Amino acid sequence: MASAASEARPSWRPRTRLWLLFGLFIAGSVLLSAISAWRDDHLLLINTTGSLPNWAFLIQRHKLPARGDYVFFDPPPSTLLRRHFGAKPRMFGKIVYGMPGDTISHVGRQVAVNGHLVAQMKPLTRFGERLTPGATGPVPQGCYFAATPHKDGFDSRYAEIGFVCARQVIGTGEPIL
Numbered sequence: 001m002a003s004a005a006s007e008a009r010p011s012w013r014p015r016t017r018l019w020l021l022f023g024l025f026i027a028g029s030v031l032l033s034a035i036s037a038w039r040d041d042h043l044l045l046i047n048t049t050g051s052l053p054n055w056a057f058l059i060q061r062h063k064l065p066a067r068g069d070y071v072f073f074d075p076p077p078s079t080l081l082r083r084h085f086g087a088k089p090r091m092f093g094k095i096v097y098g099m100p101g102d103t104i105s106h107v108g109r110q111v112a113v114n115g116h117l118v119a120q121m122k123p124l125t126r127f128g129e130r131l132t133p134g135a136t137g138p139v140p141q142g143c144y145f146a147a148t149p150h151k152d153g154f155d156s157r158y159a160e161i162g163f164v165c166a167r168q169v170i171g172t173g174e175p176i177l
Contacts, residue, residue, distance in 0.1 A: 045072065045093065045173065051150040052093055054175035061171040065096045070173040071146050073164045080129060080160045091170050094155050098145025104136050104156075111147070111157045119147045119157045126152065132159035142166045 043059040057070060065071040072093045075081055081089055098104055098113040105112045111119040111134070121133055134157050139145050143163035147155040155161050 043072075043171070045091075047093060051148045051153045051155075052095075052175075053149075054177060056175070056177035057093065057173035058176050059171045059173040063172045064166060064169060065144060065172045067096055067099050069096050070094070070175065071096050071144060071164060072170045072173055073146070073168040074170065075161060076168070078160045080125070080131075083129075084125075084154075092155075092161070093173060094146035094148055094153070094164070096144045096146050096164075098139045098156070100139050100141045100143060102139045102145065104134070104139060104145055106133060106136055113145055118145075119149075119153065119155070120151065121157050122152070133157070134159050134162060139163060140165070 041061050043061060045057045045059055047055045047057060052070070057072070059072050070093055072091045075085075075089055075092045097118045102114050105115070106121070107117075109121045109123075110117050111121060122131060124130060140163060143165040145156045146161075146164045147153055147157055156163055
């Protein structure tokens with residue numbers, strides 16, 4: 001009797017694998033759903049220009065920037081942009097120097113935000129095309145003055161880019177490399 005009882009397998013044991021597979025399926029589904037939700041709100045950007053000091057950014061979509069944030073946006077259509085970046089230019093990345101209500105001024109070729117120098121304008125592109133100085137006065141509500149410290153930065157210091165308004169903003173970024 002004792003040997004027959006010890007050789008008998010419990011009837012529930014083969015179902016252990018089935019429950020394990022079911023648990024793995026549920027965990028995998030939850031993980032894929034979380035990754036999908038994260039992907040909907042984030043982008044990974046590799047910066048191929050020299051205008052920003054970092055070459056990789058993690059972008060949080062739909063987040064409006066604060067002063068000092070990296071902002072990523074769709075540039076406005078213009079002939080100059082089309083010539084340099086094609087009919088559908090990729091998103092631009094800049095640093096927010098001016099917030100709504102801040103005052104933008106020009107002192108010669110210098111650009112200041114609330115009296116603090118942030119950039120210098122050039123009269124021509126490196127290909128000899130004329131650049132138009134950007135707007136002066138208060139930054140409109142819902143818009144930002146975005147620039148880079150790079151001497152050849154193509155940003156809000158020029159009218160061809162102008163203020164970056166909320167409808168153009170893709171999101172803000174954190175440098176990761």
